[in-house]
Amino acid sequence: MKEFFDERRLLSRLNAFPFLKRMGMRVLSCREGKSEILCKARPALMNSTGVLQGGVIGVWADLSAATAVRSVLHPLLRMTTIEYKVNLFKPVAEGVALTAHGSVLRLGKTIAVGISELRDTEGKPAAFATITFYISEIAAKKSRKKR
Helix, strand or coil, X not given: CCCCCCHHHHHHHHHHCHHHHHHCEEEEEEECCEEEXXXXXXXXXXXXXXXXXXXXXXXXXXXXXXXXXXXXXXXXXXXXXXXXXXXXXXXXXXXXXXXXXXXXXXXCCCEEEEEEEXXXXXXXXXXXXXXXXXXXXXXXXXXXXHC
């Protein structure tokens, strides 16, 4: 693992984000190109048919892959999602807890690709996603100019 990465610091930052709190998501781990994010389907996240809304799954998958990429990316680099595709395998009922398992598929100089598998407590897949990120050195260049 690269010396600059501090999992405890990143977990603390991520789990304090108001958006994650509102969604009821909790980042359990993120290191060495892998991440795990837990969420329980609750009423505020359900659609009109009573199952977990697909957009919630998309956000969750994106976050798990992004967190995995962040764990191997230099801290001065930034990234943004440029595309994602989610396959929904089964409806998720209220009260069901899922864990998103994110991992890095490819890490290039300007493009990274991650995957996310959302599984129930028995390990059965509920969704699968591929996510593409653009990596930017803009923040690193600005930082160097100030010196």
